[in-house]
Amino acid sequence: MQHNYHAGFACFVGRPNAGKSTLTNAIVGQKIAITSSKPQTTRHTVRGVVHRPDSQLVLVDTPGLHRPRTLLGERLNDLVRATWSEVDVIGLCLPADEEIGRGDRFITGEIAALKATVVAVVTKTDLVDRGKLAQRLMAVQELGEFADIVPVSAVSGEQIQTLVDVMVKHLPQSPQLYPDGMLTDEPEHVLMAELIREAALEGVRDELPHSIAVLVEEVFVEDSGLTRIFADIYVERPSQKAIILGHQAGRLKDVGTRARHAIEDLVGGRVYLDLHVRVAKDWQRDPKQLRRLGF
Template sequence: MEVNKDHKSGFVSVIGRPNVGKSTLINSLIGQKVVIMSDKPQTTRNKIMCVLTLDDAQILFIDTPGIHKPKHKLGEYMLKAAENTLREVDVIFFVVDATEDIGGGERYILELLSLVKTPVILVVNKIDKIEKTKLLPIIQKYSACYEFVGVVPISAMEHTNLDGLIIEVKKYLEPGPQYYPEDMITDQPERLVIAEMIREKVLHATRDEIPHSIAVDIEEITTRANEDLYIRAVVYVERESQKGIVIGAKGQLLKEVGKLARIDIENLLGSKIFLDLWVKVKKDWRNKEGSLRSFGYE
């Protein structure tokens, strides 16, 4: 294989408070929907790696859970996962919401950042929602707290200045090979991506009625005689009352979730699927180490 000396590659960790738009940013960069998105905080639990292949660089993105002070075991797990990735990567994107003032969440992350030597780019997101004159004061406030190697204002949703962000990040990548084939967008097993797609649909459908106490486990994926895929998935909730909400009157809500999830999964896998969706109660799963492991949050 011919080695191209001008080719660069490296890992980028995307961090920020919940809901600032980390998943939206990665999805906009990669151009395909693989990271769960929700207007509720803390939906990203696993480190999902997405691969952006350009002519002269390959960037491997790691989407970390929204960093926050841990309240229960799952929170501690999420924080540790985020901290570890910060040391391992080549560049950190610290994503902040331009519509909100710098707060305790941001200061907490800045403290974490001061513990590592990795270069940090401040990504000021959601600039579509603010007046131009408001931007500079925000940037100045953040820059007074930390020495960023670069500052890039963007709108992840409207794809504004994503090119600028790519140019900036390339400055901090080392020369290196293309690790993954061009058509690869994520290294996560399909199982996990499918589970995340279903979880996202449940969260959306139940709106404010269910806290983040749901997990999805894919129990079986098999190919049927007619080449269709059979997928059996279980939505775990913490309480009996939540089970009723997720199923809905006459099973209507679960049916709708299944329908929407099936469309996404079929697009992902490129084949027809039969989605067999179940809801089960697993009490207090968030605080049990064993449960966390069995859902893949190690």
């Protein structure tokens, strides 16, 4: 083991839409977690690895803790709490452009009893002026006991490296946990499914986001280097299928184009994407269908 090498796990927590996935992507330097303006977009724990000469920070991106209305919601909350109990550092994300609310106080109370070191991360600082930011930092100080408070902007990159320095400082001495160059341990087909889901979430009506699931059925690479992907987008009702398809399937074509470009960036080559929309009635409440869809 390299002398004085530090390695460990960290995660960002906060109410939905506090900027956790955007921050994870900014720190890892590559898109490993999908982002959307819709709350509760994240459904899996995705690990992103930050390599430094003297340390390795493994970021676990988790769903936002929320009041569950379905079996899927309950499972996502269980996933969040299981992750919290296993990490070394927790970054509590508090958006600079919003007042501290009941949800923030609830989560602060939930994580206070854990063994992890808690760092307060004031996100989205690019959206406020210095005066407003100073007020937010004062309010965060009154919220609880934190090892550090770091204001950051994932969009402008401001203070991102400072935040990594702070989180690494609280990691235990440990040998390297992941091989050099590995940015995520998420299987490629799961990342592909997530990129398709992100494209499908773009611009849909508010009632739809949680009803969309994606399953990649088959991936194979031809001798020419073309990657062929066959995937199904699942919704819960025929009326939702019509929304995803759009007029003369125009919306689905747009989803396919956006997803294909994102997957080409992921695999570093040409992609053929075959998408179908299927109805799986009330899948969020059905244990058998949840299992099939990977939850």
